[in-house]
């Protein structure tokens with residue numbers, strides 16, 4: 001039986017019900033939940049974290065403010081009482097077997113990742129309600145989605161975009177080389193800090209691929225950023241290559257920053273299910289106007305191939321001229337774009 005839940009759509013206030021077809025329970029929750037959620041097996045926290053890797057308690061932290069609310073739970077900015085270090089604390093509500101499975105996957109993936117391109121987890125803390133909270137590296141610039149909104153959706157210049165695309169590609173390259181598929185790449189899941197770093201976050205629907213190229217069948221993620229074969233798997237043989245699907249979402253994300261609006265629909269159009277189905281599966285992907293460079297146009301078209309086998313891999317895209325010929329000034333431009341955030345970054 002399909003179970004429904006809501007995913008957020010790109011215009012912020014619109015939602016769409018999506019079915020989830022994964023129903024198995026999590027090994028993390030098969031025994032005593034509290035005793036399993038300790039911090040000991042996580043990657044070591046960097047020196048700046050102020051922890052020695054031992055267990056943390058909620059009472060060690062003071063809530064500063066809410067950073068965001070998503071389907072997975074609420075994310076708070078917190079401060080460690082003794083060290084004064086700032087973190088993000090993501091509370092995960094595990095109501096039901098599907099959520100429990102997602103939570104355990106998110107934890108497992110964060111345990112396995114150790115890269116500057118992926119948001120770091122410093123601990124998993126049991127909460128009084130019997131749920132858990134992730135103690136995450138605090139990213140003081142918010143997300144690419146909030147950055148675009150803060151600049152009133154003014155498009156990013158191309159050279160800054162090459163720097164953005166490069167950083168996301170490095171993150172995806174790390175994940176894919178560790179057989180992790182993200183499955184929810186979108187501006188709202190890409191965190192930035194005021195140093196100009198972009199890190200991949202939110203592994204709530206991600207998956208570790210146990211087979212070399214095991215196809216996926218599950219319907220998870222944010223529908224607007226899904227590739228055609230994910231949005232409508234039945235028309236594509238029921239299974240999809242999740243690595244290629246991440247590349248589509250990356251292309252759409254970069255294009256959104258270029259256009260200033262969700263690329264598959266005119267600005268302001270309500271992205272209901274039928275509209276998205278037409279836009280993603282029936283129409284051709286948008287082509288960039290002449291004003292965009294040939295390299296950029298080609299890069300986007302390599303990502304947004306409707307047929308997944310024609311889409312370039314992350315490794316190929318890292319070698320694409322749009323990325324390899326990127327100008328160092330692009331990073332400065334990106335820093336300039338985020339500079340208004342620097343003054344607002346204090347807790």
Ligand code: ATP
Pocket residue numbers: 008067068069070071072073074075088090119136137138139140142143188189191201202203204
């Ligand atoms: P959704 O279901 O909407 O994708 P979610 O419940 O899975 O969201 P996240 O995407 O992980 O949760 O986080 C929700 C929001 O909280 C983010 O969009 C971001 O604004 C903020 N956030 C999350 N993690 C951090 C962090 N490490 N540093 C700063 N802000 C964060």
Ligand code: MG
Pocket residue numbers: 070188189202
């Ligand atoms: Mg999210």
